[in-house]
Amino acid sequence: MAFPQAKVEHDLLCAISPDSTWDAVIVLASDVNSIDNPKLVQQIMQHQKVDARIGRETVLMVSPDVAGGRLVFAPVGSLQRDMDDVRRIADAAKQAVLMAREAGAMNPLLVLGALPDSSAFVHALEVAYLAACQALWQPLEAREALNESEIEPIKTIGLYSASPVDCDWLMAVEAGRRLARDLCGTEPERMSPPQFAEYCQLAFADSAVKVAVISDDAILRRDYPLLHAVARASTHVERHQPRVIRLEYTGQGAIENTLLLAGKGITFDTGGADLKTDGHMAGMSRDKGGAAAVAGFMLSLAKYQPKGVKAIAEIGAVRNSIGSDAFVADEIIPSHAGVRVRIGNTDAEGRLVLADLLSHLREDALHAVSPSLFSVATLTGHAARAYGPYTAYVENGAARQADCGNKLCELGDLWGDPGETSRLRREDYDFVRPRSKADDILSSNNGPSAVTARGHQFPAAFLCIASGLDKHELSSELPLPYTHVDIAGSGVEGGDWQHSKPSAAPVTALAARYMPKG
Template sequence: MAFPKPFRVTNLNKALEPDGDWDAVIFIAPNYDHIDNLQIKENIDAHHRIDSRVGQEPLLLISSDIAGGRLIYSPTGPLERDYDDVRRFGDAAKAAAKIALDAGARHPVMVLSGVPDNEDYAHAIEVAYLNFCQALWQPLEAREALTEEKLEPIAEVGIYAPDQTDLDWLAGVESGRRVARDLCGTEPERMSPPGFAAYCEQTFKNSEVACTVISDDDVLRKNYPLLHAVARASTHVPRHQPRVVRLEYTGEGEIQQTLFIVGKGIVYDTGGADLKTDGHMAGMSRDKGGAAAAAGFMKILAELKPKGIKVVAALGVVRNSIGSDAFVADEIITAHSGVRVRIGNTDAEGRLVMADLLSELREEAQQAVSPTLFTIATLTGHVVKCYGQYTACVENGPARSLHLGDKLVEQADQWGDPAEVTRSRREDYEFIKGRTQADDVLSSNNASSAATSRGHQFPMAFLDVASGLAKNGSDSDKPLPYMHLDIAGSAIDGPDIQHNHPSGAPVVALAARYLRSVD
């Protein structure tokens, strides 16, 4: 897996030598005043005298006494304002990565200076590295056609970092983000449901993560009736037939916590019978970002092998096709949980795919040690309207009482993978309540989520009820904490969902929260 591996640099002066191991120096600092290395400062001073852009924008400076003759100075801009955060270093690293690649550098070394001495910037080096890799990733189908060596020639990056910076952990996290980007960002034929499942099987082969794929149509129809309904119009095309992928990791030693993750893996969303129109179908091969992120998190576990934790991920990998056998609004389908679901709109398919899997994991969670359940999905346009490129965390009562959303957001902010906590309210449960004696719950209204009040909150209420989890609320004998993560805005690194790079969100936030953080 060819992403730039981080390599610790302890002697900066040696790394700067023009005939040494490195062929470019990337210098990231807030502004021109934060230069604490004399050699770098003298080089930047010399260029600043003839180019006023120096310190104002990322630039390549030609410096014969610097490694490779290349000094890339990428300023972050101000860091002390109320709204600044560690992503300033990430943005600067992204810009520098592109300059380094275009300039022909293959072994750059990265140096940060002027990092504020507070916890908000405690992981500035790591955030810079992760964003450096984000900028250099190329799509899987392009790498397969043109080779990784040609498209991603930067094989390592030197990190001038203190000893407490865990570069092995960092490389493990990036390996997971790469899996998430590959699965989310690959076109719908290469990453069809069978292709998605095959990628997972190959990724976790001979690893600590067990991978099981369910492909039998009779089994899927019986055990996952909502999921199968979404897939119904695709089942007559072998290469589009649905899959359920189960990934399971059990760490060494006594298990202290168990995570259950359901990922939405809609490999292409036409909208079904409620067809997407006016150009809104483009980019819908990325509607599998939730399942992709869940698989990415499991890849981190496979690499780092943390002790004392068990994680189960269930990925619903389905194509929502249009055809004579497509499911339609008004159908009533009995879910895995036994709840009768009336279909409100076939373009609200992701919650259906996840509800059956969440019901199944709910049964396992009741016997697990310190369980927490998640759904991760590129679910609603409403969340993009509300929060832009931020993940939304919608908690049930037991999760809220444990402040799980706040704890995740705290880590997410420090690691540059930000999120917002949003509340589930009584209106959300009223909205999805069954309207007749024939049905228990309504999947959605027939308007777009972006045009619907509380359009990203009420789907969590649907998932809670349709999966049976509502029976495990704070008022039950067996409360189960559950948090829904809507990543419709954060799964893509930019507003163009068809072309911008997948971000891997919320892989970094989850890894920071559950593999590093101590409550």
């Protein structure tokens, strides 16, 4: 999994000189006056005399006096308004690096203009690098079918900075983001449940993360009954059979935080017996974005190896197929935690997979140091409807008391991986209440979440109950912070789940919060 390596330059004059090792200079700035280098200013203003686009849009200039003879000026627009954030720089970096690539550059240098005196832009250079890597990523199928070095030719991205930059941390994050994009964005046969597990095993080979894969049908039926029910119609097809992937990282030194993450890995979602119609099945190979993000974050930990952190992840890689053995609405299935779940709609399958994973992680949390639990999933259209392209963090009481969601949002803003916090209410628990003594909880209603009131909150209430986490509220002897992370709106760029690039959200936000720099 090659990707552009980050390298810091502290001497700008040497870095931009024609005899340097860089072959393009990319300048990201609000305007020419904010560029603190007379040579670059002179070059840009000279071209501005013959090209009125300069300063209004991203432009490539032929400049023999700079490295590689290529100078790209990408205006970032206003950075002074209340609504402006570091994504202005990320957007400009994406356009500029693609232009440099098309011009033949393989080792461009990023240079930032002056920034507002605000903490909002403290990581602007690193965000520009991550954005460039995002723009340059090509799908796994393309890299395997074509010449990878031709479709991803850029090898190194230079970062001009007068201050130190932790490139090891930055590349560890990008390694995780790249794995997340590969796992999420790959078509359902190439990344079927067994292939998903194999790709994880390959990614974590000889790393600081231990990998265990459960494939035995009898064990899955016994220990992950809800997950197995979702997979039931796929079990007779060997290449579609379910997998549970367990990843464990233990940092050196005394453990200060234990992270327990459940990832929804629906490798293809037909909707099951409640079949998706009217073309809504297209893009459902990306319903594994939550699992992909969890695996990506774990790889970032493996690469950087922070001290004092322990992380355990369980990923459910499952195909929600339609067939003669498909599970159906009205079935009552006990969860791993012993909660009798009445199925309301088979297209609400992700919460069933997550509930069993969370129940196992809950058992790990009982003996862990400072545990925090997360479920990460492309779960509801309502999250996208409510928050657009932002990750939704839905907290239980203990997580809210620990300010978990707000801290992730604050750091996500600084790192270009933004989110919004949400909270559980009594209506959410009431929504999934049992309607008779025959069951303990209803999995869902039978309507689209996007038009259901509190459509992204009530699934978190279901997960609390079905996994047994409702026994660990603030009033209990052992409160357990739990945050449900819905990336249905943030998991791909632009909201096109069939064609857009996976964003790898919320890998960067998680790394910023729980992977302290050395």
